[in-house]
Structure formats: structure tokens, C-alpha cells
Amino acid sequence: MESKRKRAPRGYASYVTVLTLGIIVLVMLLNSYRTSIRxxxxxxxxxxxxxxxxxxxxxxxxxxxxxxxxxxxxxxxxxxxxxxxxxxxxxxxxxxxxxxxxxxYAVESAVLREFGLQDAVDANPGDKQLxxxxxxxxxxxxxxxxxxxxxxxxxxxxxxxxxxxxxxxxxxxxxxxxxxxxxxxxxxxxxxxxxxxxxxxxxxxxxxxxxxxxxxxxxxxxxxxxxxxxxxxxxxxxxxxxxxxxxxxxxxxxxxxxxxSQLGISAEAFTVLGQYEDGTEWQNFTIQGGVFASRARIGSGLNLDRISGRHGLEIDANATFGDEAAPGTIESGSDGGLTANPFAPGVRESYELENGDFLPVSLASESGRAAFIPINRGVEFFDRFAHNQETQTVSPTTWNNYSVGALQCAMHLDITDVKDADDPYPSELEFSFLKNGLRQTVEIGLEEGNDIGLPPGYIYIADENETVFFEQPVDVAYGKNGSYYFEEEVVGSVTFENARFGDPLVGTFKAGYYRPSYPFEVKMLHDAKPCIEVYPERFPDFLAQLGADSVEVNHSLSINVDYPGSAYLQKPSIPCTELDYGVILKECGDLTPYPKGFSLVTNLRLYIADDFNVAETTPPAGSGIPTPYYPPCSLFAPEKRYGAEDIPFRLKLGGQMGSLAGGADTGTESVHLFDLKTAMEGDVAHDKIEVNLSPIKHPAALPPISMMNWLVVLEERRSEMYTGKAAAN
Known part of the structure; x- marks a missing residue:
């Protein structure tokens, strides 16, 4: 007999459970996917x-x-x-x-090709042409x-x-x-x-x-x-x-x-600081404020408030900066790995954290979106004749006029000719100056005047019967063709006529001439070297005799050789040779008549034969410049010598010192700013040199001619820097 089994009910409850669990899992997966996508x-x-x-x-x-x-x-x-x-x-x-x-693009195409990825699919949607x-x-x-x-x-x-x-x-x-x-x-x-x-x-x-x-x-x-x-x-x-x-x-x-340029030392060269070339340490030196050098080596024992460079700084172990010692060297490990190396990792950050100030040792490369650019034209800075006239420039200020000191000078004095090829003694000078803001030129014959038989130095000024007023004493002449009558030390109105002078050449139309007291002349140095001897203290009266603008305008002088204009004149050599002319600076101790200071620029060797700018004057009103104050002055020459016929017993230098030597990038030849020489080419004894340098703190202390630098900075304008929007044009 077949037994009957009880049939179990259908499992619809299991389907609901599975479906419910499936939906839950699916939702979780979708949520996870959405979270992953997000x-x-x-x-x-x-x-x-x-x-x-x-x-x-x-x-x-x-x-x-x-x-x-x-x-x-x-x-x-x-x-x-x-x-x-x-x-x-x-x-x-x-x-x-x-x-x-x-x-x-995020990756350069050359890099992709190097790794064989030039055909790779770029999934960066930001890599598009800009x-x-x-x-x-x-x-x-x-x-x-x-x-x-x-x-x-x-x-x-x-x-x-x-x-x-x-x-x-x-x-x-x-x-x-x-x-x-x-x-x-x-x-x-x-x-x-x-x-x-x-x-x-x-x-x-x-x-x-x-x-x-x-x-x-x-x-x-x-x-x-x-x-x-x-x-x-x-x-x-x-x-x-x-x-x-x-x-x-x-x-x-x-x-x-x-x-x-306004620091105590500004040098566009590989500059050694703290030591003379023979290794002797500087003595009697005071340097206030910062120092700039394109490349520098700072000797042991030197203390500076601050130093900045462009291409590298080598710092001996015992050099100090500001109030904190910062010994070391840029070359890692060359001195045993000093922990206080200012360029070692963490040293700068620790100093700034502890002192709340920037480390007083810096390189331009550390400045992020900034660059420091000295405008250094080298030897071209000294020479007006090394430059052709610039035309069709975008800026109305041309580059040469902006960066060449000799071109910026208000007054020019040039050697323009010699007697013949065998005699280097100058036979003609040319002097130019500003009168009512316009350039005027005077040719000065050293062998004869502007007319036949006229003594040297006389300048044409008027025709017969014309009247001229002279504010300062001058010598005057009246005549023509070798026949002249003269008067000396004349002041006031002069009518160049027969009634005053007599008739030196009957029947001929004559002219008037005058001879001012020139603030320069040709002298032989050591009885061998022709030089232009310049007397800055005489320029105010001389310019008044010419009816020129005062030394408030005619405040700077360039002295050059017009070698393009004469077959017998050669371009001066730098370094200077004994065959080149020189410039002797005398009667230059009291420059107080120059309200804006005085500058001299020359491409010849400069002999400073007298005290220079040692007379005090009152600081400009409102400047806050402390006393003693001296008119702001600058001397630019490829070489300087101290003394002329005599050797100075002691040299005291104040103000600022600089170099245009260049070659800071790769050059190995170093510059020693204070290895000074006498006119006899001997070294000034180190113990006879006293130096007190300080920065320029006010525009009133800027001389007429200065070296220029550019500081280029790109800064973000953030909202926390201001509280309102600027007005639009």
C-alpha cells in the first residue's frame, strides 16, 4: 500500500526575503558606487x-x-x-x-616621447591649448x-x-x-x-x-x-x-x-669682502646697512648688517651678520658641514621663527616671483662715443640715455684733436653745457683762437656794434684777421665798437670775443702724460660768464676722447695704459655751491689730487638727513688713483663704493674694492686707509649720476589686503 506524504506549502515567503535582501544590497552597491563616483x-x-x-x-x-x-x-x-x-x-x-x-599641458610632449607615451590617451580635461x-x-x-x-x-x-x-x-x-x-x-x-x-x-x-x-x-x-x-x-x-x-x-x-644704487657697497662683480688681495684683513672699516654683490666671498671676521647676492655667496666660518652669527659656506660640507650655514635646510626657517624677521643673508633665486637686475653697461657706462643715436623706440626714453652715465651728464668736455699723429698733446677741446635747457657748444683751440692770430681760449660772441652784458669778469677782444684790441677783467655791458676800443683794422667789419676763466686745462702729469685737469669749484663762475644755466642744472660732467671725430685720436684702453690721457681732479674740496650735488664720468684714468667733497652744508629742508651732511657726489672712472704729483699720507673714504667690473656669472677673477693705488702706481698702505660706508636714506642724498637697478616683483592682490574695491576707469 502506497503511503501518502503531506505536501509542504509553497515558499513564497523566501522569495520576498531574497528580493528584499537583494534590493538592500543593490541600494548599498548603488550608494557605494555613488559615493565612489563622488x-x-x-x-x-x-x-x-x-x-x-x-x-x-x-x-x-x-x-x-x-x-x-x-x-x-x-x-x-x-x-x-x-x-x-x-x-x-x-x-x-x-x-x-x-x-x-x-x-x-601637465606633461611636456618631449617627456612623453622619451617614455614612449606619445600616443597615450590624456585623461586630463585641463590639458588644452591656452x-x-x-x-x-x-x-x-x-x-x-x-x-x-x-x-x-x-x-x-x-x-x-x-x-x-x-x-x-x-x-x-x-x-x-x-x-x-x-x-x-x-x-x-x-x-x-x-x-x-x-x-x-x-x-x-x-x-x-x-x-x-x-x-x-x-x-x-x-x-x-x-x-x-x-x-x-x-x-x-x-x-x-x-x-x-x-x-x-x-x-x-x-x-x-x-x-x-644706494647701499654702502654695490658691486656687479665677483667681490671679495673683508680682505685685501694679499690676504690681510680690513682695518678701520665701518659698513652700515646692507651690501649687494652679484657674487661675493665674505672673509673671516667681517660683520655686515645684511648681504644679498645674485649668483652666489661664499661665507667664511667667522663672518657674522646683524646681531646673529651666521657662519658657514654655500658649498655643502666643504667646511665640515657647519650647522649654522645660512643656506642649509631649516636654518632660514628657524632664524625667521625665532627672530620674527628675514635672515640677513639672501640670494635673488630665493625670492620666488621676483628678480633683481643691475643695469650694468660695463665700460660703455663711461664713454659717450661708444653709442650711436637710438631712433624709433617704443618708449620715449632710450636705453642708452637711461643706462649710460656719460650720456646723462649735463656738461661734456672732450679732447677733439691733436696737432699731428706724432704729438699726442691735445690741440683742441670742446665743451658743451645747457643754457635755457638747450645744449650749447664751445670749441677751445689750445694753439690759437677762433680767428686768425687770436690768442687761445677766446670765444666769438658778437658782431661789430652789438652789446653784451657780462655778469662775471672776463677778458674781451675786438677786431678781425689778426688785428685786435683787448681789455681784461671786464664786467657789465660791453659794446663792441670803434668808439670803445678804437679801430684795429680800418675798413673791415669786425667782431667781439671773450675769454672766460676756464675751470679746466691741459697739464702734463709726471712731465710725460697729457691730462685734463679739472677744477669743479670754478664751474659756478665759469657758467655765469657763459650765461649758462647754473650748477643746479649743469651739475655733472663727462670727459671723453672724440676718437670717431679725429684720425689721430685713439679709443682709450680699459685697463688704462700710459699712452692714454688722464683726468686730474683738483680744487674739489668745497662743493657746497652745487645744491643737487656733482658727478663726474670719464673713460680715462682719474687722479684725485685734492680733498674731495669735505665741506659740510645744511641738509635739505624736510629731509631729516643727519649732520654732517655733504652735497651728494659721484665719481665714475675705470681706474682711480689717489694723489697726482704727491702721495697721500692717509685716505678717509665715506659714502658708497661700487664696481662695474661684471663677470660675476662665471668669472674667476675677483675684485678687491679697497686695494687702492697712488698716482705712482704703488699700493696705498692698508693701515693708512679708513673707511666709513653708509646707505643713502633719502632722495636728497642721490648724486646727479647713479647706477641703476631693477627690482622686478609679481604680487597677488588678495582680499585680505584691502577692504574695498578700487574704482574703475
Missing amino acids: AHAAQKEVTLRIDYDSKEEATLRAIVPIAANRAMRCMQHQSAAGNNDYELRWQRIFRAAIDESNSA YASETFRAYDRDNRYTTPGINQDFGLGFPVPLESVSSQVNDLDHTWPIISDKKHYGSLAAEKVGASVEDYPQFNLIPYPEIRFGYAEPGEMFVAKRNWWAFKMNLSEHHDNITKLRKRTREFVFSIYEVP
């Missing part, structure tokens, strides 16, 4: 932001040297000719920065690339503006980086800079930027002029439809500070 999206955005930040930083760093170079080129010959100015525009500066920094027109724009207008800081107060968060009445500068500065003396501080800067803008429109007292390059202390007032341009940048904006990334537009201020 994490990937967040990671993608973070990666993109990091990528863009790196690209932006690379682009910004590239802008600094490119823009400075293009600003220089805008001042140079033919920069505006044809299409030469196209590459100098801000648009092309930004384009070049993008290209040189390779900011369009266009300057879509990446950069002016602060105030979208159809420009930069907003120049001139002729408008842009409000909080912006530097003090410059002003210009030149329509050329105002039109050009939006499109090109223009550096020009036609930009100045005016009423918009009044009470916002440290000195009177009426008295010091070109260079004033402004704060040093917050950078690690210690030419001055951050925030310290120093003498400079700040040219600046504002712009906005966003590398991601025109790709955001692909990347879906919204990135903040950043605002920047690009600045070129024009910085006249």
Missing part, C-alpha cells in the same frame, strides 16, 4: 585644482624675467620699427610665459591685458600711482611695459610717499616689498620709483565647460622698481 569627482577636482595651481605658478614665475626683458627692449634702437614692437606687447609677454612654462586673450585681462577693462598704474588713484590694495603728462606714455602703457623718465610722482602720490613729490618726483621714499631678497628690510622705506601694472588671471575659465571646474579669478600687480 569621491572620484572630488579627487578629480582636487587634482585639477593642484594641476592648475602648478600651471599658474609656473606661468607667473615666467612672467617676471620675460616682462623685464621686453621692458628693456622697448627702450632700445628700432624697437618700434616695422613689426618689432609686436613681440613686446603685454599680449605676447603672457603668450611667451604660457609657452615657456608649458602651462597648457590663449592669452582668454586667460589674462586688465583689472578695469576686459578688452585690454593690463591696467597701468598711472594718472589714477586705484584705491585700497593698489600701490601709489605714478603720473605722466605725456600722451605717448599714457597711450603706450596699456599695451607695452613702458619705463620712462616721463613717469613721475605727482599730486596723486602726495602724503603717500615718504618725501615731497614736488622736490623728488623721479625717485622717492617707498616701502620695500615683502620678499626674501634683502636689498632692504621688508617694509623699510628705500629710494626708488615703482612702475606697476594690474591684471587678472584665470587659466581654467575657458575650459570650465569641459572640466566643470569653477576656479577663482586671481588679481596681480606686476612691478618694476627703478632702484638707484
Whole structure:
């Protein structure tokens, strides 16, 4: 008999359970997937932001040297000719920065090819071509690339503006980086800079930027002029439809500070500090403030407040800086690995943390988006005749006139001829000066005057029956063709006529001549070397005799040899030889009649035969310059000798000392600034040298001619720096 089994009920309850669990698991998987997608999206955005930040930083760093170079080129010959100015525009500066920094792509194509990845799929949506027109724009207008800081107060968060009445500068500065003396501080800067803008429109007292390059202390007032341009940048904006990334537009201020050399020591050379060439340590030396050298070796035992360099600093173990010892050497381990090496990892950070200040030892390469550029023309700085006239420049200020000291001088004195090829003794000088702001030239024959039989030094001034007024005593002559009547020490009105002088040549139309008391003459040094002997103390009266502008305008003198203009004159050699002419400086102790100081520039060997600038005067009103105060003066020559016929017993040097020797990048030959020589070519005894150097602290202390430097800085304008927006044009 077949047994019957009880049939079990259907398992529909199990299906519900499985379905429910499945749905739960599916939801969890979907949620995990969504979380993973969100994490990937967040990671993608973070990666993109990091990528863009790196690209932006690379682009910004590239802008600094490119823009400075293009600003220089805008001042140079033919920069505006044809299409030469196209590459100098801000648009092309930004384009070049993008290209040189390779900011369009995360990895350079050359690197991809090296690893065989040139055909790899690029999953970075931010790797796209960048266009300057879509990446950069002016602060105030979208159809420009930069907003120049001139002729408008842009409000909080912006530097003090410059002003210009030149329509050329105002039109050009939006499109090109223009550096020009036609930009100045005016009423918009009044009470916002440290000195009177009426008295010091070109260079004033402004704060040093917050950078690690210690030419001055951050925030310290120093003498400079700040040219600046504002712009906005966003590398991601025109790709955001692909990347879906919204990135903040950043605002920047690009600045070129024009910085006249003002430190106690400024040397564009490989400079040895603290020791003479024979290894003897400096004695009787006081150096206040900072020191700059393109490359330097700081000797043992020397103490400096601060030092900055461009290409390297070698520091002996016992050198100290400021109040803190910072011994060591740049070359890691060469001295046993001193822990206080200022360039060792962590030393700078520890010093700044403990002292709340920047380390007083710095290199330009440590400054991030900044560069320090000495404008050094080398031996060309001394020679007006080494340069052709520059035309068709973008900037109204040409590069040679800006950077060559000899060309900047108000007065020129040139040797223009000799008697013959066998006799180097000068037979003619040419002197030029400013009168009512216009250049006037006087030819001075040393063998004969301007007319037949006229003694040397007489200058034509009037025709017969004309009247001339002389403020200072002069010698006068009246006549023609070798027949003259003379009067000496004449002052006041002189009518050149027969009634006063008599008729030296009947029937001939005659002329009037005068001879001033020249502040220069030709002298033989050691009875062998023809030299131009110059007497700065005589120039005020001499210029008055010429009816020229005063020494407030005619405050600087270049002395050169016109070798292009004479077949018998040769270009002076540097280093100087005994076959070259020289310049002897005498009667130069009291320069107080020069309210703006005095400068001399020559490409000849300079013999300082008297005390130079040792008479005190009253500091300019409102300058705050302490006493004793002396008129600001500068002497530029390839070689200096102390004394002429006599050897000085003791030398006391004050102010600033510099070198244009150059060769700091790779040159091994060092410069010793204080290995001084006498006129007899002997060394000045080290124990007879006393040096007291200090920085220039006010524009009133700038001499008429100075070396120029550029400090180029790119700073971000952050919202925490200001509380309101600037007004638009």
C-alpha cells in the first residue's frame, strides 16, 4: 500500500526575503558606487585644482624675467620699427610665459616621447591649448591685458600711482611695459610717499616689498620709483565647460622698481669682502646697512648688517651678520658641514621663527616671483662715443640715455684733436653745457683762437656794434684777421665798437670775443702724460660768464676722447695704459655751491689730487638727513688713483663704493674694492686707509649720476589686503 506524504506549502515567503535582501544590497552597491563616483569627482577636482595651481605658478614665475626683458627692449634702437614692437606687447609677454612654462599641458610632449607615451590617451580635461586673450585681462577693462598704474588713484590694495603728462606714455602703457623718465610722482602720490613729490618726483621714499631678497628690510622705506601694472588671471575659465571646474579669478600687480644704487657697497662683480688681495684683513672699516654683490666671498671676521647676492655667496666660518652669527659656506660640507650655514635646510626657517624677521643673508633665486637686475653697461657706462643715436623706440626714453652715465651728464668736455699723429698733446677741446635747457657748444683751440692770430681760449660772441652784458669778469677782444684790441677783467655791458676800443683794422667789419676763466686745462702729469685737469669749484663762475644755466642744472660732467671725430685720436684702453690721457681732479674740496650735488664720468684714468667733497652744508629742508651732511657726489672712472704729483699720507673714504667690473656669472677673477693705488702706481698702505660706508636714506642724498637697478616683483592682490574695491576707469 502506497503511503501518502503531506505536501509542504509553497515558499513564497523566501522569495520576498531574497528580493528584499537583494534590493538592500543593490541600494548599498548603488550608494557605494555613488559615493565612489563622488569621491572620484572630488579627487578629480582636487587634482585639477593642484594641476592648475602648478600651471599658474609656473606661468607667473615666467612672467617676471620675460616682462623685464621686453621692458628693456622697448627702450632700445628700432624697437618700434616695422613689426618689432609686436613681440613686446603685454599680449605676447603672457603668450611667451604660457609657452615657456608649458602651462597648457601637465606633461611636456618631449617627456612623453622619451617614455614612449606619445600616443597615450590624456585623461586630463585641463590639458588644452591656452590663449592669452582668454586667460589674462586688465583689472578695469576686459578688452585690454593690463591696467597701468598711472594718472589714477586705484584705491585700497593698489600701490601709489605714478603720473605722466605725456600722451605717448599714457597711450603706450596699456599695451607695452613702458619705463620712462616721463613717469613721475605727482599730486596723486602726495602724503603717500615718504618725501615731497614736488622736490623728488623721479625717485622717492617707498616701502620695500615683502620678499626674501634683502636689498632692504621688508617694509623699510628705500629710494626708488615703482612702475606697476594690474591684471587678472584665470587659466581654467575657458575650459570650465569641459572640466566643470569653477576656479577663482586671481588679481596681480606686476612691478618694476627703478632702484638707484644706494647701499654702502654695490658691486656687479665677483667681490671679495673683508680682505685685501694679499690676504690681510680690513682695518678701520665701518659698513652700515646692507651690501649687494652679484657674487661675493665674505672673509673671516667681517660683520655686515645684511648681504644679498645674485649668483652666489661664499661665507667664511667667522663672518657674522646683524646681531646673529651666521657662519658657514654655500658649498655643502666643504667646511665640515657647519650647522649654522645660512643656506642649509631649516636654518632660514628657524632664524625667521625665532627672530620674527628675514635672515640677513639672501640670494635673488630665493625670492620666488621676483628678480633683481643691475643695469650694468660695463665700460660703455663711461664713454659717450661708444653709442650711436637710438631712433624709433617704443618708449620715449632710450636705453642708452637711461643706462649710460656719460650720456646723462649735463656738461661734456672732450679732447677733439691733436696737432699731428706724432704729438699726442691735445690741440683742441670742446665743451658743451645747457643754457635755457638747450645744449650749447664751445670749441677751445689750445694753439690759437677762433680767428686768425687770436690768442687761445677766446670765444666769438658778437658782431661789430652789438652789446653784451657780462655778469662775471672776463677778458674781451675786438677786431678781425689778426688785428685786435683787448681789455681784461671786464664786467657789465660791453659794446663792441670803434668808439670803445678804437679801430684795429680800418675798413673791415669786425667782431667781439671773450675769454672766460676756464675751470679746466691741459697739464702734463709726471712731465710725460697729457691730462685734463679739472677744477669743479670754478664751474659756478665759469657758467655765469657763459650765461649758462647754473650748477643746479649743469651739475655733472663727462670727459671723453672724440676718437670717431679725429684720425689721430685713439679709443682709450680699459685697463688704462700710459699712452692714454688722464683726468686730474683738483680744487674739489668745497662743493657746497652745487645744491643737487656733482658727478663726474670719464673713460680715462682719474687722479684725485685734492680733498674731495669735505665741506659740510645744511641738509635739505624736510629731509631729516643727519649732520654732517655733504652735497651728494659721484665719481665714475675705470681706474682711480689717489694723489697726482704727491702721495697721500692717509685716505678717509665715506659714502658708497661700487664696481662695474661684471663677470660675476662665471668669472674667476675677483675684485678687491679697497686695494687702492697712488698716482705712482704703488699700493696705498692698508693701515693708512679708513673707511666709513653708509646707505643713502633719502632722495636728497642721490648724486646727479647713479647706477641703476631693477627690482622686478609679481604680487597677488588678495582680499585680505584691502577692504574695498578700487574704482574703475
